[in-house]
Amino acid sequence: MGRPDLLATLDHGTGAPGPPPTWDNIQVDHERVIRDGTARLSMASNVTEACQWTVAALARYAPATISVLLEVHDRLRCIAATGSWQVFSTVPPATGVVGRVHTTGHTVVVTDVAADPDHLPVRPDVTGEVCVPVPGPSGRPVGVLDLLWSEPADLAAWRNTAERLAERLGARIVALGGPPTETRGEKLLRHAAALATAPTEWELRHAAVTAAREVSTLSAAVLVLAGHRGPRLAEPTTTPSELEARIRASLSEAGSGALGRMVDLAHRYGAGYTLGETGQPTGDDHAALARAGVRTLVAVPVGSADDAGLLLVADERRLRPDPTTVNLMELLAGQACSALDRLHAVARLREQASSDPLTGLRHTGPFGERIAAATPGRTALLAIDVDGFKSVNDTYGHQAGDRVLVDLARALEGALRQNDELYRTGGDEFVAVIEVNRPEEAVRVAERLTEAARRIGRTISVGVALPHPDEPADRTLHRADQALYRVKREGRDGVRMAAA
Structure with missing residues (x-):
């Protein structure tokens, strides 16, 4: 990977054309690298900019694949990187060299990646790696700065330079409020994994309502499931919030007819939501929710018309859920429905495996x-x-x-x-x-x-x-x-x- 701007400044002593330089015999001015790497940090208006400018400055001097990964929720997320055929978007906790450095807070220099089982295979020609922690306010790492080398280099010198740049980057990240938070899409993806692996219906329901509250940012979530005698309120998996308790009590008092009409409305016409405007009349079907203190509501169908349920996500505040929020709730409802079908299918298979097919008795x-x-x-x-x-x-x-x-x-x-x-x-x-x-x-x-x-x-x-x-x-x-x-x-x- 050549750097024409840097090669043009090299003087080989005689002025006469000499052999093309290689990166192992170029004397890099590491102080200049650090100056260039920190020059624009103070002007970064957000953490992503700070990471991108650090990577770009390093890339001018280092023939390496460079990336900054920061801790977001429980994973390391790649915030900025130089071009590569593959860059891991997120890395699970303590995974790879980057996870080891983030966990221990100690720099790792790998001179032979083939001998290190933690090395992540980003590109096939990598021979060495320098990974340094990006320190947070208490010294605990908030992420890592990682350099992967495919050409000979003075890794000891680059270790010192990378550590100094990571320290300055960490200070700027702290000044800007810390690493970025999870997007709602990332939250949904994380919760989708919990739904897909839930071993019981109880844990599935718990994962679904937890995800609905967290992704929507609304304070209450209630799941309505199909039953033999019509739709029913799913039992809460934890102590319900005050608003959820009021919603449950009001819907129970209204009777199964009101709940059935809400489910039918959602399955007939699709998801619905409030616009947070005052003075608008509440329909009879939603009167029970209004009496419970609901001022914001997203109602999403769950399941098919033959197995109809409903996801209600609500808040006492008068808000305006945007269409993206509703779309995410629809995706969540679809994931929950698929996971519930999986559990029911597994239960049927287990029953078949433990039952005599002729009499239905266990065998x-x-x-x-x-x-x-x-x-x-x-x-x-x-x-x-x-x-x-x-x-x-x-x-x-x-x-x-x-x-x-x-x-x-x-x-x-x-x-x-x-x-x-x-x-x-x-x-x-x-x-x-x-x-x-x-x-x-x-x-x-x-x-x-x-x-x-x-x-x-x-x-x-x-x-x-x-x-x-x-x-x-x-x-x-x-x-x-x-x-x-x-x-x-x-x-x-x-x-x-x-x-x-």
């Missing part, structure tokens, strides 16, 4: 987890086998056999108590896990199951076992199976308690 995997947590003396296992099931399959076919299993599963579920659990563990084999106070209680539940089977024209054999202290779950189930086989030998259609 072997969840059963193993449940009996592993059984309480000795309080948990009973009921091993259940359908009597004569093979003859049904042989005589009427597998479709008839499947119908028997489905009907029997429903009958047995209906005979169990609320917290009892029924599993299908084999072709015609089921296991019920129930909580009891006494062994005879388990026998009574088993007898209810046999009666339920008889009511649909089938019979079952049931073996009952209660886990002993420190007894492996598979051993308990084995004892229940032995009791079941005894019922089979004695004529089927009955219940037997396992031997101790």
Whole structure:
């Protein structure tokens, strides 16, 4: 990378043309570099200008890729840089050489980037790196000044120059109020990552309302979700603000009809917002919000017409949300909806993976987890086998056999108590896990199951076992199976308690 303005000033002693100079034998006047680098800093009207002028001044003398990265929220953001095929826009905390310098506050000089695992691959021909901290008001770095070299250079001399320039740049940044704040677009991008990775619906709702307040700069956000009986207010994930509490109370008092009309209005015509003008009438659909003290409102549809929800972002101040704010809220609502669909899809897959596709009952995997947590003396296992099931399959076919299993599963579920659990563990084999106070209680539940089977024209054999202290779950189930086989030998259609 040549610098014609600098090369033209070089005197090779004889005045006669000499060999072209290279950057490793040019004697750079580092004091001049520092003077030029600080000359315009005092005139910079903002932090971006200060960073750009520092980089431009250095680029006149240093054949390097130069960048200034400042701390913005929880990342290092590139504020100014010389041309390069790739410049990282933001860098996560403590990532790369720049992150190491920002975290420790100590300059790093890398003479062989191939040997440093933290080096970020900005360009393929880089051989060395000088990265210095840009100090803040208390000495803690607010960012870094980074120089990447692809030609031989006196890195020790450039380290000293870069540190002195970074100190002056840091002082100007402090004088201008510190590093720039996140733009609303950057905030939305950060929150979008939280929405995309939320593991539960609760955390997703929390991320959505937090993002809505922070990106819009309004003080309250309330999420309305679709429900079986119409739209419903999503439960708050944290203690609601005073305005959010009033909004919730007023909407609840207004009833589901008013909430439904607001949702329908948004999905029919799109997002809406106030213009902050006094003396304008409030429609009946929004009267509840006005009574709650809302003076500024952005209402954005969430989901599809078949699964309609609403995002309400509000404030007590009379403001004028600009169209950009509304657009950002629409993007946020779209992200939240996609993330919610993802959670529901994962839940369905998990349910399918843990359920028997024929009967809908949970099967072997969840059963193993449940009996592993059984309480000795309080948990009973009921091993259940359908009597004569093979003859049904042989005589009427597998479709008839499947119908028997489905009907029997429903009958047995209906005979169990609320917290009892029924599993299908084999072709015609089921296991019920129930909580009891006494062994005879388990026998009574088993007898209810046999009666339920008889009511649909089938019979079952049931073996009952209660886990002993420190007894492996598979051993308990084995004892229940032995009791079941005894019922089979004695004529089927009955219940037997396992031997101790």
